[in-house]
Amino acid sequence: MYLVNYTSDDFKANLSKAEIAIVPIGSVEAHGHHLPLGTDIFSPRLFCKLINERIGEEIWIAPEIPYGQSYDLSVYPGTINIPTEIVSNYIFFVGKSLLANGMKKLIFLNGHGGNVNALNLASEKLMQLGMDVVIINWWLDFSKDILTVTEGQGHAGEDESSAILYYDEKLVQMDKAIKNTKKPLMRVYFKDRGSVLYENALSGDATLATVEKGEKIFKLLTEKMIELIHNFKAGKYYIQE
Numbered sequence: 001m002y003l004v005n006y007t008s009d010d011f012k013a014n015l016s017k018a019e020i021a022i023v024p025i026g027s028v029e030a031h032g033h034h035l036p037l038g039t040d041i042f043s044p045r046l047f048c049k050l051i052n053e054r055i056g057e058e059i060w061i062a063p064e065i066p067y068g069q070s071y072d073l074s075v076y077p078g079t080i081n082i083p084t085e086i087v088s089n090y091i092f093f094v095g096k097s098l099l100a101n102g103m104k105k106l107i108f109l110n111g112h113g114g115n116v117n118a119l120n121l122a123s124e125k126l127m128q129l130g131m132d133v134v135i136i137n138w139w140l141d142f143s144k145d146i147l148t149v150t151e152g153q154g155h156a157g158e159d160e161s162s163a164i165l166y167y168d169e170k171l172v173q174m175d176k177a178i179k180n181t182k183k184p185l186m187r188v189y190f191k192d193r194g195s196v197l198y199e200n201a202l203s204g205d206a207t208l209a210t211v212e213k214g215e216k217i218f219k220l221l222t223e224k225m226i227e228l229i230h231n232f233k234a235g236k237y238y239i240q241e
C-alpha cells in the first residue's frame with residue numbers, strides 16, 4: 001500500500017490492516033562514470049515495488065527520502081551532501097510522525113552507506129518512544145546472499161551495477177564501466193577519502209555486471225526481505241540457540 005496514493009480518510013480506514021511501514025532512503029551521489037546519480041534510491045524503490053506486488057496488503061510503503069549524507073563522494077559532480085545530523089533528525093521526525101499516525105513498526109530500507117550513522121541514531125531515539133524499528137542496509141545485511149550471485153561487491157561495483165541494469169538498463173553506460181581494486185585496510189577517516197579510496201567514484205569491478213545478475217539479486221533479496229517483514233510483524237526478533 002503506497003501511503004501517498006491514499007486519501008486521509010482511506011488511510012485511516014485501512015490502518016488496522018497493517019501498522020507497519022517501510023521508508024526507502026537513498027542518496028544523490030556519483031556512482032562511477034556509468035551509473036546514474038539516483039542509484040542509491042533506485043534499488044530501495046525497486047525492492048519496495050516488488051514487496052508491494054507480493055504482500056502489498058500487509059505493509060505501507062512510505063514516500064522515499066532521496067537525499068543522504070555523502071561527504072566522501074561530494075568531490076564528484078552532481079553529488080548532494082546533507083550532514084549526518086540533519087539526515088538523522090529529518091528521518092527521526094518522519095518516524096516520529098508515522099508513529100503518531102499509528103505505525104507501531106518501521107523499516108528503513110537503506111541504499112546508501114553514508115546514511116548508516118544517521119539511521120542508527122534516529123532508530124535509537126525512535127525505539128525510546130516505543131516504536132520498533134528495523135534498519136535494512138541491503139548490500140551489507142544480505143551480503144552473503146549477494147555473493148552467491150556476484151564475485152564481489154562495491155560502490156558502483158559488480159552488485160550495484162547489476163542491480164541498476166535490472167532496474168533500468170537504459171540508465172547504465174556499461175561502456176564506461178571500470179574497476180577499482182583498492183580495499184581499505186582499516187575503518188579510516190581522512191579528508192580526501194572520497195578521491196583516494198573511491199577513485200572515479202567507484203569501488204569493486206563494475207565490468208562484471210549483468211542484467212541477469214541484477215534480476216537474481218532482486219528476486220533473492222525480495223524473498224529474504226519478505227521473510228524479515230513477516231518475522232518483524234510477528235514479533236519474532238531472535239532465535240534461541
Ligand SMILES: [Zn+2]
Nearest residue numbers: 039040156160
Ligand atoms: Zn550506491
